[in-house]
Amino acid sequence: MELHEQSHRLNVIIGGSPPCNESVRSVKEFRRKAITAKRWPATPKTSPQITFSAEDTVGIHMPHNDSLLIDIGISDCTVTKVLIDTGSSVDLIFKSTLVKMGVSLNEMKPSVRTLTGFNGSSETMLGTIRLRVYAEGVARNVKFSVIDVRAPYNAILGTPWLHSMKAIPSTYHQCIKFPGNDGRIITLRGDQAAARDLLVVDVKHQKATSHVNTVAKPIQKIYPLRDEILEIVIDDTDKAKTVHIGAYLPDEMKDKLISFLKDNVSTFAWSTxxxxxxxxxxxxxxxxxxxxxxxxxxxxxxxxxxxxxxxxxxxxxxxxxxxxxxxxxxxxxxxxxxxxxxxxxxxxxxxxxxxxxxxxxxxxxxxxxxxxxxxxxxxxxxxxxxxxxxxxxxxxxxxxxxxxxxxxxxxxxxxxxxxxxxxxxxxxxxxxxxxxxxxxxxxxxxxxxxxxxxxxxxxxxxxxxxxxxxxxxxxxxxxxxxxxxxxxxxxxxxxxxxxxxxxEANPKQISAILDIPSPKNSREVQRLTGRIAALNRFISRSTDKCLPFYDLLRGNKKFIWDERCEEAFDQLKRYLTTPPVLAKPDKGDTLYLYIAVSNAAVSSVLVKEDRGEQRPIFYISQRMTDAETRYSTLEKMAFAVRTSTRKLRPYFQSHSIVVLTNFPLRTIMQNANHSGRLSKWAIELSEYDVTFQNRPAAKSQVLADFLIELTPELEQDLKLPSDDWILHVDGSSSIKGSGVGVHLQSPTGELLRQSFRLGFKASNNEAEYEAQIAGLRLARAVQAKRIHAYCDSQLVANQFSGDYDAKNERMDAYLKVVQDLTREFESFKLTRIPRGENVCADALAALGSSPADQVKRTIPIQHIDKPSITLSHDADEHVAAIDAPTAMDTSESIDQPDDSPPDWRIPFIRYLSNGEVPENKWEARRLKAKCANYVLIDGRLHRWTSAKVLLTCLNTEEAALAMAETHEGGAGNHSGGRSLALKVKKDGFYLPTMIADCDNYARRSIPVHALGDGSCRTDAKLQTTKIHPNHDGLFHQVGRSEGARQHHR
Known part of the structure; x- marks a missing residue:
């Protein structure tokens, strides 16, 4: 049976200021959160159990239907006849009560909101006021709604206060229980006699006619009780000589402590x-x-x-x-x-x-x-x-x-x-x-x-x-x-x-903020910001919360306290009503760092894991300068980490720190080819044991402000590294010569620049094609998989896309070479851009076409002696000659001992791939500092030189092959150790002990004239070996190609 019409409705007290913005949209969103929470219940956290038993009814007259009235501290007064009402969604205090307490009504913030009572009628609020409420040593800052009506109570504490205290009331047991500061359950007894003294009001026929009670007990000053104490006499001859001890000490310990203090009464001084x-x-x-x-x-x-x-x-x-x-x-x-x-x-x-x-x-x-x-x-x-x-x-x-x-x-x-x-x-x-x-x-x-x-x-x-x-x-x-x-x-x-x-934050410092009215001039704002600074460690993202206050103090502006400032002030007060309890890290703990970036500030919080819950240790926040606000989004996030290391230096020195972020900060911080500031910050971070991991789900409500790392505006501007390599090429042809330029950028920002001089006459279009081919070969050499190429040649771009036909025989051959090379990549895209956007490649091409004796340069220039195409008139089609590197037969060339040393590259590869570091703290620190000059490309380790040239890192076997090929190969010149090392490095290879190894290799090598006696003859059948120029076989052996060699020559 459905109830189609509702004749009566019993209301509770609702209204006041909800725990969200006062717009209809905000209230609806607040309701939807409750529905979502209802459908998806969270895992309950372990907390002390609160139970009621028959012992709680001792001293209570039974049976009874009495309300639960308590005595409680409000502001600096003890107030009686305070009703505990679980049906009230607001905390109420009456104007007459405030007057009796001596609280100035000037501290009240006006409000025109209404409260709905039991019978559906409404009462307009005078305003709201924040007062400190004390219950058995536990203090909370409560936002009271003030009304001017006659009532039998002095105040009503509803669900806001009950929930902030985690309190559970029982009218049957006439008490309320809640956890204290030390975790123990505290019982606050009700006043049954006061409840029975109240006048009976017939709510069906008339409004409440009871008068407002006076504050039953004399008004007395109260202070937040950090722990209950007892005053004891320690000198029986002088009762004035007293000290304080804890009230909750066990009897045996209390007796021992009193005896000890009496024995040491001479350690105290009661006068000068x-x-x-x-x-x-x-x-x-x-x-x-x-x-x-x-x-x-x-x-x-x-x-x-x-x-x-x-x-x-x-x-x-x-x-x-x-x-x-x-x-x-x-x-x-x-x-x-x-x-x-x-x-x-x-x-x-x-x-x-x-x-x-x-x-x-x-x-x-x-x-x-x-x-x-x-x-x-x-x-x-x-x-x-x-x-x-x-x-x-x-x-x-x-x-x-x-x-x-x-x-x-x-x-x-x-x-x-x-x-x-x-x-x-x-x-x-x-x-x-x-x-x-x-x-x-x-x-x-x-x-x-x-x-x-x-x-x-x-x-x-x-x-x-x-x-x-x-x-x-x-x-x-x-x-x-x-x-x-x-x-x-x-x-x-x-x-x-x-x-x-x-x-925990000092209640006096919190009250110093909660009790002040809205500032009326700059001097009062300065006083406010000074009080906030004392609590910065407890305030999550304090700069963002207090930004309107700081803006008022910047420059010689006219003081205007607007709605934005008032809203920020209210939000700050609301946050300080339940400040977090900070944990302390124990020795050996791994700490976690959350960061957050806004348009004006960077913030972070250091937390520790405690029984599955993340507890905050320290909040920091810093406003960015005008120059810092112009950093890229990823640089701002790296700046937040750097700021944390400086402000929390003792923690970073004593603990392993895990930065939890969903953005590729580890890749950015380990990339030495980014901006100078990032390289500097990476070296600064290498001093500490810092690793980066993806964010898990937040495990604590105190981390709510850090659930979003970036503001929506910054997230829109964020450009994450893609998997594409960016290739810019250009060709140049003039009467002085022809040249091509190649500018290749890796997904993580490393730059490869190369300039080539053409050793043959070429038209401008041929030079453009030669540039495209050289760039693709260079990309193939570094094992790039995805390429997005840019050029400023309309002909090359349109012929590749098919918009233009390659009618010229040479253009057709060049086009087929490019098409064959692009098939070696997983994806390739060619885009034509204006010449003004291809400045770097254009400059490299101009450098290659300039006469060698007229240019002072640091970028090496390679020579392309012949065209990249071969025209065969006997064939049905034009064949593009693409020389594939031929592997050298090294099965018997170098005998390696079974007990060869471990590969020196393994620690670098492990750190760059997954952040793995040695267990020794100092070894880990040295490794991180060295890795700033290394980069991992498709699992292959490379090293940047000071001139930003990329070298392939070799292990011992590969280095021996490189030395043999350079020293005794077809292009070898049997040079000395130092010269041999320079030639190997020029070919694009690196080994930390290259000079010493080359010197030892050169000393062991047999001079050429020593072979004249025939002692080295062999009965094996001799075979001719085709020598590929510039050690192509060697490059193939170590995973490199001619294009890579050309980049480093």
Whole structure:
């Protein structure tokens, strides 16, 4: 039975801003994706299981029909009576709630969209606002739809928030469960009493008349909880001496940790009186002031009453701690600077003039990215901070007076190293590197005064802490208990959140972007781009996402924040609501590089395989300069790889990198005959273990931005190498002589250029045919299969196509020669082009026709002594004489030992054919650098000379044959070793040890006059041997022909 008419319909709350563009077309496309996903279910990923049991109902009054209301942190307030509604496709917050929270409505983005309620009626939104929502230490940036109606709730969290949390609510069990930052399942309990306090609303007859509840609990500031901590007392005589430890430690470990901290209470300092400082015999800070600088005494600056009071209080504190002392007649004098930070006055000294006179200390500071990576993935961590770390190091006695500063009470100088000196950080890092030399990188990481103890196994953590505290006590360094946290699984380190899962973006840095309204001037855009730069490692294709912002700052343009900028700003905020968790590579991991190219930027992401899933390690992006935007598309892709090697150099040095691309980058990067920049980049890449493979299907949602390597515009402009060889030929005839030019280009871009001088009189048409024949023979010599030839001769092109008849006897013979040669190729196509498009071949032909004594050239010119045709008047047809190379009988010419050395060409062929490299890293690097001058043509290895002449690479047997043919053959001249090597090379052959081998061969050869005694006579029947000029037999033996020889002579 079909239902033809629907009388009633029960709606859910829908509307708001969908997770796509707001056009009808975008929404329909979003719907089609859901249908496709439904038809083709994806393989589920392994994740922690969420289950509900009878234990979850403990404390709940049964039976019940209560809604699920929770208390949750929104922005910096704890908000109660927040409804969890799985039937709402938007997250709602009411205007009155925002007012109670003290959130400015100026941060709201206006919107005229409507929300459809339960009864089908609509409510117009006031706008949308992004607020940070905190639930048991897990934070999400939520886009709330704001409406101004009366409701019994303070906010409604619908499917957007539930899905971002991967949360599963249960109204029956009055709780909601979701995975925490450490992977454990967290349970958030509902407030059943608050649910029963709500007024009952009859939705059938009236609209909701309930009032908006006040925020039930006092508004209190909350902060993102990286890990729950406990405050414990470590000195029973003074309850104020407390430190923080992890709340989830097992009881046994917690007791051991508390006992350990109580035993080491003297390692902490609660005031400057507890800080004795590092012994001056261990280290002091020296200024090394350049004596050529004239000392500068700054004039005293006037300070307001509040600032002056803050300076005097700081002086009293430092005098009491023994950190400063009064001084008279100082040469250098500075003023204190007072600024307010976090509601407190902070006093420091302006050492600008003194710093200019001090040379820079080049002691290296640790690389922050590497420190953070080595910290993540550990089971337990301890974060420590030194108490006024710089002040624990003494100033060198000779430099104390140079730190003098002036106040209302007098002139003082520092006895300890103050903040603000040029090389203070380097001095401190040098000290901690010395202190923890055996622990760094193993159980500790230190960046200046930020210290961290890490343990891959939680059971070893207390032992690692003992080693650390032993060193601290030995050197007398004190810790600040207020900034120390012991035995936690995650925390903030150097601006990042490090956890056992990986590296996460700092919520404070994310909130700094999400909480700001749209910029209104260039200064605010600069502030925005600066905040984005701090998160670049986490932002996929950041340059493309932020391009409208960067365009606003280029040149002296008038500031216009248009729809394009606003859309980019919204997309960036949407992306930052769920930033990726970055992984760290382990030793020996093979890493994978995805690249993406747009019209303005190149981007890449480095990933690792983790249990079948690809996890990102580092995102990079770079805007191209004006010149770089004019690169060809393949050059831009190669540029993206080169940029990645420079920005991610430590990863490329330590790991094997596989570049995943569907384009022939390996062929392009290994081709030395391309542009100079490609050759340079290929040599730069040869330093690393980089290979290229075809892209598989993406295995992670975080790689969505890299599914498309090229933008549609660039993909249309992309010209992939074809299998065709491109042949340009031209003939030239004048009263001074005739010549032909040949320009042959391989599918991968290698160029062969040859010029021939005709040793006979030829018409212009005959010269054109001779050029075509020479080009085809050259193509045959390099074993080309598919040819696309171009010439500017109308006669040759039309006679070959059949449009013209070859009525002349000589033209007919030439045409048959060309036709016979073209049959040797898999495909051949001849196209006529204007002379202006055949410039290179025309220049080569002109070079061949010029008198030899008038031309200075680097391109060798060959001679064609007779025409390529032979006319036979007795035959029924004209026969074209095409001399086929005759193979030499070498079965007994050279005796090779059974234990001949391995073929030196095999490693080159394996690398050029399939990217195979030796296991030894240094051998692989050397091979890649050498392969820049080699090319593989139809399985045959060739080498480019510095003059871009292509030589055929020979193995030992073939080289011996070449030396014998050149030295003792019919055209041989029994030359010496060096001369023999040059002649073999001139014939177009190459062997790495050619000179040494030729020299040894020449020394072993028997002089001709030694044969006069008859000792070398043989009883075998002598046979005459036809000697083909220029060693045709040799060329045939090694897979070459006369055309190839002509190219190299």
């Amino acid at each position: 009186a507890d800080m004795k400082g590092i012994d001056h015999t261990i280290t002091t800070h020296e200024l090394n002031v350049d004596p050529t600088f004239k000392p500068i005494r700054q004039k005293r600056r006037k300070l307001g009453p509040d600032r002056s009071k803050a300076v005097n209080e700081e002086v009293e504190r430092l005098l009491g701690a023994g950190s400063i002392t009064e001084v008279k007649y100082p040469e250098w004098l500075a003023n204190p600077v007072v600024k307010k930070k976090n509601g407190k006055w902070r006093v420091c000294v302006d050492f600008t003039d003194l710093n200019k006179a001090c040379p820079k200390d080049s002691f290296p500071l640790p690389h922050i990215d590497r420190l953070v990576e080595s910290t993540s993935g550990n089971e337990l961590l301890t974060f420590m901070d030194a108490f006024s770390g710089y002040n624990q190091i003494m100033m060198h006695p000779d430099d104390r007076e140079k730190t003098a500063f002036i106040t209302d009470r007098g002139i003082y100088c520092y006895k300890v190293m103050p903040f603000g000196l040029k090389n203070a950080g380097a001095t401190y890092q040098r000290l901690v590197n010395r202190m923890f030399a055996d622990r760094l990188g193993v159980t500790m990481e230190v960046y200046i005064d930020d210290m961290l103890v890490k343990s891959p196994k939680a059971a070893d953590h207390i032992d690692h802490l003992k080693d650390c505290f032993l060193i601290l006590n030995e050197y007398g360094m004190k810790l600040n208990p207020a900034k120390c946290t012991f035995g936690v699984t995650s925390g903030e380190f150097l601006g990042y959140i490090v956890t056992q899962r990986g590296i």
